[in-house]
Amino acid sequence: MLPLRNTHHTTAIMPSYNLRRANLVITILAGLLVIAISTITCAFHSTSLTTSIIARDATSQFDDADLYENSTSLPHLNAKPVWPPWSKSPYEIYYGKGCKLWMMLQEGTAPAAKYNAVDDLAEWGWKNSMDWSDATVKRVVGSIEAPLADQGVTLGGGINVNVQSDHSEPYGEENGGKPTKGKYYEVYNPAQGAIIAYRNYGPGYVVENNAAWGDAALPDLKNWSDVVFLTWLSLTVGNEAQRKGLKIVVRVNVMNEDTRDVIEEALRKEGVASGNAPVWPGHVFEPGKISGKGLKPFQAVLGTPNVGGIVWMLAQHIDELDKKTITGIRVWDKSGLDNQDAGVLPCIMVHIGPA
Numbered sequence: 476m477l478p479l480r481n482t483h484h485t486t487a488i489m490p491s492y493n494l495r496r497a498n499l500v501i502t503i504l505a506g507l508l509v510i511a512i513s514t515i516t517c518a519f520h521s522t523s524l525t526t527s528i529i530a531r532d533a534t535s536q537f538d539d540a541d542l543y544e545n546s547t548s549l550p551h552l553n554a555k556p557v558w559p560p561w562s563k564s565p566y567e568i569y570y571g572k573g574c575k576l577w578m579m580l581q582e583g584t585a586p587a588a589k590y591n592a593v594d595d596l597a598e599w600g601w602k603n604s605m606d607w608s609d610a611t612v613k614r615v616v617g618s619i620e621a622p623l624a625d626q627g628v629t630l631g632g633g634i635n636v637n638v639q640s641d642h643s644e645p646y647g648e649e650n651g652g653k654p655t656k657g658k659y660y661e662v663y664n665p666a667q668g669a670i671i672a673y674r675n676y677g678p679g680y681v682v683e684n685n686a687a688w689g690d691a692a693l694p695d696l697k698n699w700s701d702v703v704f705l706t707w708l709s710l711t712v713g714n715e716a717q718r719k720g721l722k723i724v725v726r727v728n729v730m731n732e733d734t735r736d737v738i739e740e741a742l743r744k745e746g747v748a749s750g751n752a753p754v755w756p757g758h759v760f761e762p763g764k765i766s767g768k769g770l771k772p773f774q775a776v777l778g779t780p781n782v783g784g785i786v787w788m789l790a791q792h793i794d795e796l797d798k799k800t801i802t803g804i805r806v807w808d809k810s811g812l813d814n815q816d817a818g819v820l821p822c823i824m825v826h827i828g829p830a
Contacts, residue, residue: 757807
C-alpha cells in the first residue's frame with residue numbers, strides 16, 4: 476500500500492506544482508508582452524508626431540497667433556491618441572508638441588521652407604502696409620514700452636515700423652483667388668532685433684468663423700511664420716547683421732485659450748500658486764528645467780499656438796537668420812491689476828540667442 480500512497484501523493488502534488496509554474500511563466504510572458512507593446516506604441520507615436528511636424532506645410536499649423544482654432548492646425552497633433560486609451564490634458568498635448576519642436580530646433584531637422592522670396596507675399600494675395608511714425612508705433616504697442624526698454628528696445632527714433640499684413644488681394648485662379656481677410660499685424664524693429672505681434676487673425680480662423688468666406692480656399696502661404704519671416708526679410712535687405720540679429724519676439728495681450736491654460740498650469744508647476752503671470756519682469760521658463768510630474772513647463776509653453784510659430788520661423792530659416800535657439804520664454808501680466816484674477820492680460824516675450 477505504501478507505493479500506492481506515494482503514487483497517489485505524487486499525482487496529487489505534481490499538477491499543482493506544474494500549474495503554479497505555468498502561471499509564473501504566463502505572468503512573465505504577459506509582462507514582457509506589455510513592455511513590448513509599450514515600446515512599440517511609444518515608437519509609433521514618436522514617429523507619428525515627427526511625421527506630423529515634418530508635414531506641417533501641407534496643412535495649417537500655428538496659422539493663427541492670437542485667435543487659434545484646432546480645426547486649422549495639424550490634425551495628427553491635436554487628435555486624441557488611439558493608444559494609450561486615456562485622454563491627455565491640453566498641457567500634456569502641448570508639452571508633446573513642444574518636445575518635438577524643441578528637438579527639431581536643436582537638431583536642425585526642420586523641412587525646408589517653401590517660401591523664401593519677398594515677392595511670394597504678393598503672389599499669394601498678401602499686402603503689407605507700412606507706417607514708420609513713432610506716434611503710430613506707440614499707439615499700437617506703447618502699453619509695453621517699459622518692458623521693451625528693459626530689453627534695449629526703444630519705440631522712438633523712427634527705427635520701428637508698424638506693418639499690417641492683410642490677405643486682401645486676389646491671387647492664383649487655380650485656388651479661387653478669393654482673399655480671406657486674414658491679417659497679421661506686427662511692429663518690427665530690425666535695428667534692435669525685435670518683432671512685436673499685437674493683432675493676428677490668420678486665414679484659417681477667418682474662413683472657419685465667417686460664413687461669408689466659407690467657400691474661400693486657404694492660400695498656400697498662410698502661416699504666421701512665413702508671412703512674418705518674409706516681412707522681416709524685406710526690411711533687412713542689404714543688411715545681413717540686422718537680418719541675423721533677431722533677439723526677441725513678443726506676443727501682446729494673448730487671447731488664445733489653449734495658450735493661456737497651458738501658461739497657467741506651467742506657472743503652477745514652477746511655484747506660482749495663482750497660475751497668473753506676475754507683473755513685469757514676470758516669470759521666465761527656461762530650457763531643461765523640470766517641475767512637477769517630471770514634465771518641463773518650458774516645452775509645454777513652447778508648443779502652444781502663440782510660441783510654436785516662432786520656433787518654425789527660426790528652424791526653417793537657418794541660412795537667413797543663422798542657427799538660433801530660444802534661451803527663455805518670459806510671461807507677464809500687463810493689466811496693472813497686480814496678479815488679480817479679473818482682467819489679467821498675459822504677454823509673452825521669447826528670448827532668442829545663438830545656438
